[in-house]
Amino acid sequence: MEHCVDDNAWRTEDDSVELYRYVIRYRDLGLSAVAERLGWSEQRTAAAVERLRQLELVVPLFGERSNLGVSTPRSVxxxxxxxxxxxxxxxxxxxxxxxxxxxxxxxxxxxxxxxxxxxQEFGTVAGLDTINAELEAVAGRCVEEVLTVQPGGGRKAESLAASWEPTRAMLERGVCMRTIYQHSARFHPATRQYAKQILGYGGAVRSIDECTDRLIIFDRKVAFIPARDDRQVALVIHQPAVVEFLVLVFERFWSIATPFADRNRAPEVKNLLSDVRLSIIKLLAEGETDTAIARRLGVSVRTCRSHIAKIYEEFGARSRCQLGVLIGRSGVLGPGGSQDAEVAEAS
Incomplete structure (x- = not known):
């Protein structure tokens, strides 16, 4: 029965649509007649009517509030x-x-x-977001050249995507761009795709086995380098002599780096792996740990240990100490290597 239902539980919007449909069909039907035919309480009917009146979809006829006329939504x-x-x-x-x-x-x-x-010849910027914002602002003012060193292997896809727009803007306005990665970045899909985009816009990309920390130089006037190991603070350098020195550092690495091709070809991969192995051999001879070697070459510790295992196999070594002696005797490190081996063997 109707009196068993709480009128407040009814949704006024649905009621107003139902009432509007009914009034359109029967036109100037009185309010009490509508309530009776729909089986609604007067309170429920009045709430639905009020909603239609607010939208001006029903209007009282001849000044009487009990009888209703209809307006079209389009006219209202x-x-x-x-x-x-x-x-x-x-x-x-x-x-x-x-x-x-x-x-x-x-x-x-x-x-x-x-x-x-x-x-200011030197300044600091703290926080990754602030650093990236400052880099983007300086990139927007760059007019001639940008030199970058990106160590550590492949970069995160999110970071590459965020940096592409300011990079593309520089390339489109004719800024000369040269970028150095480590060899390990050649085997990282997102970084390879990013390098391909740079090459497509006329930039130049090369890679090297081991290089300096992150370095970005704009127009040979301002340089950014990390001020902390976690890269949460950047040092901004305007001092001309220091900037010029960093340019010379970049040029030195650029001169011995390998051009970054569109695709990894078998002969190039073989040469790159040889370079990586030689770098690992040198670092092993210097007594570096697996973790330190992996960090310096921009590869995972697992990948580094895989290379080291092959080096052990190639030299026939059974221990780290024996490997150091065999490396020195092999002459792979140059004239000084055998002398170092003799000292190591004597000790």
Whole structure:
């Protein structure tokens, strides 16, 4: 029975749609007649009517509140929405004005910050987000050349995706870009794809077995290097002599690096693996641990140990000490290697 149902539990929106359908069909039916035919309480009916009245979809006939007439949604829409459209237009105009005002202040801010930075020979930037924002800002002002060293093997796909837009913008406006990776990056799909994009826009990419820490130089005027091992703080360098020294460091690595090809070809892979193995042999001879060698070559410890196992096999060594002696005797490290082996053997 109807009185057993709590009218407040009914959803007014659904009721108003049902009532609207009914009034359209029977037109000027009175309110009490509608309630009776639908089997609704007067409270439920009144709530649905009120919703339709708010939308101006029903109107009282001849000034009587009990009988209802119907308006079409299309005719009501323009009447109700026009004021809202005007308000939206006014807010958009206000937002555009505010955006333009703030843009003028941003220009002033950027100019002053640039002047202050240019007067400071050294500065620090803390936090990855802040560092990346500063790099993007300086990249936006770069007009001639950017030199980068990206050690540590392949880079995360997310980092590469985030850095591509400012990189592409520089390349499109004719900035000369040269990038150095470590050999291990050649076997990392995301980094290979990123290098391919750079090459496609006229940039140059090379790789090397072992190189310096991360280094980015813009227009030979400002350089970024890590100020901490975790790379959470960057040192920003404007001092001309130091920047020039870092450029010379880059050029030295660039001159001995291997061009980064579109595809890994078998002969090149063989040569790269030989370079990696030789670097590992040198570091083993220096007494470096597996972890330290892996970090310096930008490979995982597991990959590093796999190379070391093959080196043990090639030299026929059964211990680290014996391997050091055999490496020295082999002459693979040059003239000084055999002398070192004799000293190691004597000791």
């Amino acid at each position: 829409a323009s009447r109700l929405l026009t004021p809202l459209d005007r308000r939206i237009e006014a807010l958009e105009h206000e937002a555009e004005g505010l955006r333009a005002d703030l843009a003028r202040y941003q220009v002033t801010y950027d100019e002053v910050v640039r002047e202050v930075q240019d007067r």
